Amino acid sequence: MHTTHHRQNEMPNNIATFRHDGDFYFTYGVKAFKRKDFEKAEKWFNKALEVEPDNTLYLCQLSVLYTELHQYHRSNDFLQQVLKSDQPYVDTYYLLANNYAHLGLFYEAKKNAEKYLEEDPEGDFVTETNELLKLLEQVMVEQAEDDDLEFDEEDELMLYQETAFYHLEHEEWAEALQTLEEMTVYYPEYLPAKHEYAYALFQLGHAEEAVALEEAWLKQDDLSLNSRMNLTYFSYHMGNTEAFEAYLNQLLNIYPTYNEKKLKLAVTLAQVDVYDEAIERFKKLNKEQMTNYVSYYLWYGYALNCINKTKQASYIWEEAKEHHPSFDELLKAHGWV
DSSP, X not given: OHHHHHHHHHHHHHHHHOOOOHHHHHHHHHHHHHTTOXXXXXXXXXXXXXXXXXXXXXXXXXXXXXXXXXXXXXXXHXXXXXXXXXXXXXXHHHHHHHHHHHHTOHHHHHHHHHHHHHHOTTOTTHHXXXXXXXXXXXXXXXXXXXXXXXXXXXXXXXXXXXXXXXXXXXXXXXXXXXXXXHHHHHOTTOTHHHHHHHHHHHHTTOHHHHHXXXXXXXXXXXXXXXXXXXXXXXXXXXXXXXXXXXXXXXXXXXXXXSHHHHHHHHHHHHHTTOHHHHHHHHHTSOGGGGTTOHHHHHHHHHHHHHTTOHHHHHHHHHHHHHHOTTHHHHHHHHTOO
């Protein structure tokens, strides 16, 4: 009788201690990856990361999967996490260089390829990295000789837009500023870059210069919504109450047609702590069209938290993590977790 009782007690413990560790899922992911069943591989790698979120091998492998799927920015997202971890993985620099080359960001590709060789001159990817550098030099020389050779102007502008968008959404201000500086030189007629440049400038501590630029542009185009949004944000964060209230009153009467402008306006209102109005604007956006915008989740959640709708806010932030793997980093940077 006693033995049975003992075994009954023991059995659940034995069962409970059997838990799949990350490697179990990871192995299945690798098998699926080799079969080119990328959908299954992605699921297994994500399961492995649920168990060990900081495992650099898992993060790198998932980044390689996204490179295979030509989702280079998403791949870079994971690689940046690896570089920030306690055990940065040197191969990351080669993988980043490869992604940047695919995106046509040759300067970034070259920088990361050189960093890889410097960190690991005997590494597994030395041959590939040297080949990549040769190719990059050749392409960069050809581009310098003939700008039309590599991309037509529209393609190149699109790459710039995508890169600037990525850095701005992830609040990587220095990288955004560098890209936007180049954009304003090569594409002076592309107006949004000017306002994004002023915004990044402000974030990097150059407030007076950012304000001066926007005020000058508003004089040139007194209907500019971009200028008004930036100046509302700038004046609020500089404590210039009079200017802030004047700009804010104008914004509250504006209802843009385009999604990007609608979102930017909702974000600006949240950033200047006009929560209720911001939430009304966020609600009117089509959520399905917002998945690429980190700022949508970040500031919608922030505004909801500020009016004590914490359950809704946490739901929105959890959803953000599904689409943007480094979302937690942003929350930490703002001190919101």
